[in-house]
Amino acid sequence: MSQPTFNILLCGIGGQGVMTAAEVLAQVAATQGLDVKKTEVAGMAQRGGVVTSHVRFGEKVLAAAIPPGQADVLLGFEVAEALRWTPMLKPGGIALVNTMRIAPPVVSGGLFPYPADPEGDLRARASLLHMFDAEGIARSLGNLRLINTVMLGAAADHLPFGADLLRQAVMDRFTARKPALAEANAQAFEAGRAASATGAEAA
Amino acid sequence: MNAITIAPAGSRLLLSGNEAVARAAWEAGCLIASAYPGTPSTEILESLARYPDLHAEWAVNEKVALEVAIGASLAGARALCAMKHVGVNVAADPLMSQTLPGCRGGLVLCVADDVGLSSSQNEQDSRYWGRFAHLPVFEPADAAEAHAFLKDAFDLSERFSVPVILRLTTRVCHVKSLVEVTDRVAVPATGFVRDTSRWVLVPGNAKRLLPGLFEREERLRAEAAVSPLNVELPGTDRRIGFISSGPAAVNAREAFPEAPLFKLGLSHPLPIERLRAFAATVDTVVVAEEVEPLIEQELKAAGITVRGKDLLPRFGEMSVDVLRAGLAPLTGEDIASLPTAPDLFPRPPTMCAGCPHLSPFYALSKLSRNIVISGDIGCYTLGVGHPWNAMDTCVSMGASLSVANGLEKVLAEADPSKRVVAVIGDSTFLHMGMQGLLNLVYNRANVTVLLLDNRAVGMTGGQDHPGTGRDIQGKEAPRVNFPKLVEALGVAPERIKHHDPYDLPGLFKSIRSEVETDGVSVIITDRPCVLTDWSMPAKALYVAEDACTGCGNCLAVGCPAIVVTRRGQKTANNGQIKDLAFVKVESEFCTGCNACVGVCGPKCIIPVGSK
Numbered sequence: 001m002s003q004p005t006f007n008i009l010l011c012g013i014g015g016q017g018v019m020t021a022a023e024v025l026a027q028v029a030a031t032q033g034l035d036v037k038k039t040e041v042a043g044m045a046q047r048g049g050v051v052t053s054h055v056r057f058g059e060k061v062l063a064a065a066i067p068p069g070q071a072d073v074l075l076g077f078e079v080a081e082a083l084r085w086t087p088m089l090k091p092g093g094i095a096l097v098n099t100m101r102i103a104p105p106v107v108s109g110g111l112f113p114y115p116a117d118p119e120g121d122l123r124a125r126a127s128l129l130h131m132f133d134a135e136g137i138a139r140s141l142g143n144l145r146l147i148n149t150v151m152l153g154a155a156a157d158h159l160p161f162g163a164d165l166l167r168q169a170v171m172d173r174f175t176a177r178k179p180a181l182a183e184a185n186a187q188a189f190e191a192g193r194a195a196s197a198t199g200a201e202a203a
Numbered sequence: 204m205n206a207i208t209i210a211p212a213g214s215r216l217l218l219s220g221n222e223a224v225a226r227a228a229w230e231a232g233c234l235i236a237s238a239y240p241g242t243p244s245t246e247i248l249e250s251l252a253r254y255p256d257l258h259a260e261w262a263v264n265e266k267v268a269l270e271v272a273i274g275a276s277l278a279g280a281r282a283l284c285a286m287k288h289v290g291v292n293v294a295a296d297p298l299m300s301q302t303l304p305g306c307r308g309g310l311v312l313c314v315a316d317d318v319g320l321s322s323s324q325n326e327q328d329s330r331y332w333g334r335f336a337h338l339p340v341f342e343p344a345d346a347a348e349a350h351a352f353l354k355d356a357f358d359l360s361e362r363f364s365v366p367v368i369l370r371l372t373t374r375v376c377h378v379k380s381l382v383e384v385t386d387r388v389a390v391p392a393t394g395f396v397r398d399t400s401r402w403v404l405v406p407g408n409a410k411r412l413l414p415g416l417f418e419r420e421e422r423l424r425a426e427a428a429v430s431p432l433n434v435e436l437p438g439t440d441r442r443i444g445f446i447s448s449g450p451a452a453v454n455a456r457e458a459f460p461e462a463p464l465f466k467l468g469l470s471h472p473l474p475i476e477r478l479r480a481f482a483a484t485v486d487t488v489v490v491a492e493e494v495e496p497l498i499e500q501e502l503k504a505a506g507i508t509v510r511g512k513d514l515l516p517r518f519g520e521m522s523v524d525v526l527r528a529g530l531a532p533l534t535g536e537d538i539a540s541l542p543t544a545p546d547l548f549p550r551p552p553t554m555c556a557g558c559p560h561l562s563p564f565y566a567l568s569k570l571s572r573n574i575v576i577s578g579d580i581g582c583y584t585l586g587v588g589h590p591w592n593a594m595d596t597c598v599s600m601g602a603s604l605s606v607a608n609g610l611e612k613v614l615a616e617a618d619p620s621k622r623v624v625a626v627i628g629d630s631t632f633l634h635m636g637m638q639g640l641l642n643l644v645y646n647r648a649n650v651t652v653l654l655l656d657n658r659a660v661g662m663t664g665g666q667d668h669p670g671t672g673r674d675i676q677g678k679e680a681p682r683v684n685f686p687k688l689v690e691a692l693g694v695a696p697e698r699i700k701h702h703d704p705y706d707l708p709g710l711f712k713s714i715r716s717e718v719e720t721d722g723v724s725v726i727i728t729d730r731p732c733v734l735t736d737w738s739m740p741a742k743a744l745y746v747a748e749d750a751c752t753g754c755g756n757c758l759a760v761g762c763p764a765i766v767v768t769r770r771g772q773k774t775a776n777n778g779q780i781k782d783l784a785f786v787k788v789e790s791e792f793c794t795g796c797n798a799c800v801g802v803c804g805p806k807c808i809i810p811v812g813s814k
Contacts, residue, residue, distance in 0.1 A: 013550065026379060030217050037345070038217070039378040041321055048763050049552030062457035064345070064378040064450065067523040069541045080547060087542045104550045106589050108767045109758055110784065112548035121545060144791060 005058035006160050007066040010151075011085045012077025013102055014051050017148035020173075021075070022053035024152060025159075028169045029057035032161055039064040048104065050081060074126070075155050077134075077147065078102050079118045086125040095126040096154045096196050098134035098147065130154065132195035138188060143181065146188040149174060153192025163193065208253045212386040220375035223346035223382045224313055225250035227353040228283050231309075232390030233257055235275035237268040239634060240663040241287030242322040243376035244315035248285055249666070252675040256387065261668060261675045264600070264634040265290035269297050269312065276310040276366075277402060279393030281357055285313040288329045293600065293635065295332075298366075302336040303412040304401045305364035305419075308392065309357035312338075318372040318450075318493045319520045322662075324580065324599065326518055328495040329370050333471035337420050340368045340471035341432070342448040346380045352468060355432065359469075363419060363426075370470075372493060374450040374520065424472035432468025435481055443533060444485030446478060446498060446509070451491045451521035458526040473498060475505050482507050487533060489514065491521045554585050556764035557740065557794030559657050559704040559730035565760050565798070566711040567593035567624065567653075574622045574718060575610055579603035579636070581628040582661040582732075590761050594626070603627045604639025607650045615649065622651070622718045629656040630668045633683065637692060643723045644693035651717045652725045655704075656685055657732040665735045689725045698724035705730060707760075707801040733794055741795030742810040744788050750807030753783030757799040757808065764792040765799060 008025055012018040019040055026038040040053040054066045070090050076082025076097040089095060099119060107114050115121055119131055132154065138146040152170050156163035167189055175182040207226060210216055218226065224247050228236060236259045238248040252259040262268035265286040275282035286294065291314055298312070314332070317323040333340035341356050343349040349371060356367040400408050427433060438444070440461035447455050448467040456464055465481045467473070482488045482502075490499040490511035499511035515521060515529040528538050554560055564586040567576055571593050578584055578594035579602060587594035596606050607625035614621045627636045632654055643650050660666040667673040672682035686699050700717065702710045710728070717724040731737035753773075757765050771783040788799075790811055800808050 014552065023379075026217055030215075030381060035381065036217060037378055037380045039374060041319075048550075048555070050550045061380070062453040063523045064374050064380075064453075065520075065522055067457075069539075081550070083545050084547050087544050103766060104548070105553055105758075105761060105763055106551065107548050108765070108784075109590050110767075110770070110782070111589060114548065115545075125542065125545070 005056050005061050007071045007090075008055040008073045008075060008155070009066055009071040009085060009088050010053040010055070010075045010077070011081045012051055013081065014049050016051070016077045017145070018051045018053050018077055021148045021152055022055050024166070024169050024173055025055045025155070026057070028161065028165050029055070032165070034058060035061045037061045037064045050084070052085065073155060073158055075151055077151060079122070079131070080115060083115065083118050083121050083125070086122065089126060092128065093126075094128035094130070094158055095122065096151070096158065097122060097129065097131045098151060099131050100133070100135040100147075130196040132192075134192065134195075137191045137195070141184045141188055141191075143184060146184060149185050149188040150192035150195070153189035154196040156189070156193050157197065205253055207250070208255075210384055212384060215381050215383050217379050218346045218350070218382045219246060219377055219379045220343070220346045220349045220371055221246035221377070222250045223350035224285075224353050224369070224371070225254070226382070226384055227350040229254040229257060230385050230387050231354045231357045232281050232388050233283050233357070234280035234308075234390075234392060235272060235282040236260070236284065237262045237271040238285040239263065239265050239268055239290060240660045240666045241290050241315070242663055243317060243373045244285045244287045244290075244313065244371070245663045245666065246376070247313055248675065256389075259675055261666060263669060265294040266296060269294040272310055272312075273297060273301050273306070276306040276308040278308070278395045280308040281390050282308055283311050283313060285315070287323065288314060288316040288327050289323060289325065289599070290314075291329055291332055298332065299336050300404055300409075301366060302338055303404065303409055303416060306360060306366050307364065307396075309360040310366040311353060311356045311360060311369055312366060313353075313369045313371060315371045315373070315376050316493075318374065321373060324597070326494060328493070328497065329368065330471060330497050331495070333368055334497070337416050338366055338368050339363075339423050339469060340370050342370050342468060342470045343375055344450050344453045344466075345375060345378060347382045348468065349375055350382045350384070352432065359426070363423060365419060365423070370449070372449055420472055424474065427469045427472055428474040428477055430469045430474070433474055433477065434466050434468070436464040436466060438463035441485045443487050443489055443530065444481065445489055445491055446481070446502070447491040448498070449493060451493050454521055454523050455491045455526055458523045459530075467498070470498065473501050475501070478502060479505065479507050482509065489530065489533070491515060491526060493521050494518050551588055552585060553763045554582065554761060555733050556762050556789075556792040557733045557796040557798075558582070558762075559728060559732070559796075560586065560655055561760050561762055562704040562707040562710050562798045563626070563653055563655060563714075563728060564591040564593045565707060565802070566714050567591065567626070568759065569711065570715060570718065573620065574624050575614065577603045577607035577610060577623060577625045579625075579627040579631050581631050583626060583628055583655055586626065590759050600631055601627070601635030601639050604636055604643055604650070604652065608639070608643050608646060608648050611648050611650050623649070624651045624653065624714075624718060626653045626655065628661065629654065629658065629670045629685070630660040633669055637688070640689065640694070640723070640725070641692045648723055649721045650723055651714065652723065653714070654685060654689070654725055654727045656727055656729050658737050659732040659735045661732045661734070665732055685727050689727070694723055694725050698722060700724065700726045702726055702728050703730065704728040705796045705798055707798050738794070741797070742812065743790040743793040743795050744797075744800070744808050745790050745811050746787050747807040747809055750805055751785045752805045753785045754804035755782075755784040756802045756804055757786060758784060760799045760802060762799055764789045
């Protein structure tokens with residue numbers, strides 16, 4: 001049997017940078033000589049809907065979408081979205097979750113409730129779990145757009161390739177156009193790593 | 204030009220299926236490419252527009268795109284057109300006829316089916332067109348195959364003088380995988396050669412061409428029988444054998460790695476005898492196809508015993524888990540029950556903060572008791588959702604106007620209390636709406652038309668069109684004048700209103716007044732989509748501290764930058780209990796459009812920096 005395919009499911013909300021993060025992960029896997037497939041489902045409009053992106057790599061990747069219950073890593077950009085996609089995790093898979101809460105208009109408008117304790121619900125559903133405030137980290141570094149660098153940092157030590165490779169890819173991609181953000185990106189990446197380090201305190 | 208267009212031969216690139224089709228078209232010497240944007244096909248032309256040595260153009264609709272490609276092919280050039288599945292319905296007229304004389308330069312129609320229905324009004328299976336129009340159909344499973352098959356398609360098209368369908372699905376178009384690219388091979392155009400007996404489809408000529416259609420199909424069937432794109436992948440467990448095509452085939456391989464698989468890359472006409480021989484080598488043949496049972500029915504008609512849609516769903520993706528669950532009655536596999544999904548609120552797509560469609564739909568929602576709202580295809584179709592609930596019909600591109608015509612003629616007598624409003628966007632209007640408006644005027648209808656001009660094909664990502672003043676390469680292009688166009692179609696000048704949608708009270712009054720007046724009126728809104736570079740955000744707004752009274756009026760605008768901070772209740776003077784929702788504006792997302800300012804009770808939504 002060949003080496004099994006490694007599966008990363010990223011989820012969040014349109015406009016958060018989920019697809020860009022998935023693209024970086026897929027590119028890094030490709031540079032390691034692995035076969036890669038990356039697919040996403042974004043709703044019909046540009047913003048605000050659920051976005052998921054599937055990144056699969058290994059010796060030979062067949063299906064584009066991760067079958068339910070086979071995700072090695074669930075990278076959740078928003079806490080309720082992470083909860084929504086927990087059935088995709090494989091037994092023993094790890095969830096890395098931004099505790100940021102974003103209520104859609106149907107919640108704001110009073111049609112549906114936001115879960116009272118999404119963190120607690122996540123603990124009940126994912127045996128391996130790190131939760132952290134990526135929004136707070138990004139804010140403290142002065143730019144909300146750093147959330148996806150924090151998220152990639154959080155994933156860095158839970159992948160079959162070294163964290164330095166991903167770190168370099170993030171720096172190459174996110175600082176090429178905005179060199180001024182190089183230092184902030186590096187800090188965001190390391191803060192994400194620290195937040196999801198083994199033994200790190202859950203949020 | 205970008206990294207993909209300049210990548211040298213031999214590079215292995217991570218490309219989406221759409222990018223791979225574009226690269227392959229350039230490599231294959233394609234000279235003309237035309238398309239109308241439509242998910243999931245849009246990026247084929249967007250990507251092609253960055254290559255040198257060819258003409259890539261946005262067409263006003265798919266019929267036009269195909270006819271442009273036909274013309275280029277008649278001039279002896281390799282030509283491509285691209286569209287989503289429902290676009291072929293629009294292009295069906297030239298497609299069904301041009302199949303008779305065929306083509307000269309290679310002609311490939313790239314059709315992207317929305318299997319799984321993530322962004323469309325139906326899930327129709329474009330492989331039917333191959334049967335209907337007697338054209339060959341290629342079905343790649345991923346980007347590398349899309350890249351290789353498109354080149355084969357051009358080659359086959361020229362060898363048989365036949366237009367070819369490259370059938371893609373969302374899981375090909377939008378999946379990135381590794382593709383090894385090559386250099387471009389120039390294929391100079393051979394020029395137009397007059398041959399009226401072939402290219403002029405009068406009845407006498409068409410009748411003479413008919414027998415050739417069926418003779419060509421049998422030659423193509425012989426080609427499919429020897430095509431290397433139709434391959435048998437061996438397997439050790441011969442209890443089940445799969446016949447499959449496209450992404451369903453790789454999914455079947457993952458779900459049942461030991462099962463023999465006959466993978467069809469050139470899937471129409473079917474290589475029946477090869478499939479009959481394959482069927483004889485396994486206990487049970489299962490046909491896994493997305494989505495209609497086309498291959499299955501043809502095999503059954505040929506007397507080959509197969510299973511298929513009796514086990515598998517009639518719609519949606521044939522994904523790994525769907526295949527395993529469907530085949531459980533055959534395999535006896537105990538499908539382990541997955542954890543159930545948590546019971547959570549839905550998160551439907553929303554209009555953007557500052558979207559110029561917010562105000563029109565706020566106005567329509569306030570008038571909705573007395574009007575029927577005939578909608579159309581675009582971002583504004585979201586007006587059907589919360590909080591506006593302001594769309595009653597949506598069928599196809601341009602249908603808002605013509606459905607309104609029919610509604611109004613009947614309701615005028617059956618329910619005179621109801622007036623009819625049609626809502627259509629700029630690009631949809633130019634695609635197929637002009638005819639409907641002309642029809643309304645000609646037939647003396649009483650309909651108010653909202654033409655929401657946001658200067659982009661918004662829903663597919665802000666592409667240009669003849670109303671934006673730019674072409675696909677971003678160069679300046681002639682820009683249609685909507686008021687003049689509408690007037691030329693016969694709408695009385697005094698019934699053509701131009702409105703800034705950010706002036707919500709003014710727009711509301713205008714719509715209400717036009718709705719109450721007989722005849723055809725057109726109200727044009729003119730703010731650009733906030734995701735385009737035409738958009739210039741104003742100073743963001745915020746809610747003055749402690750001034751919000753919780754009236755909730757602003758929430759009815761539907762802007763996602765307005766969020767509830769807390770809820771409460773108050774008892775009104777008449778004793779009724781009223782729910783309150785106190786809000787804040789997420790200033791990072793706010794564009795300062797002011798749509799919410801006009802409806803705010805205590806006037807406490809003000810620009811950042813003011814007090």
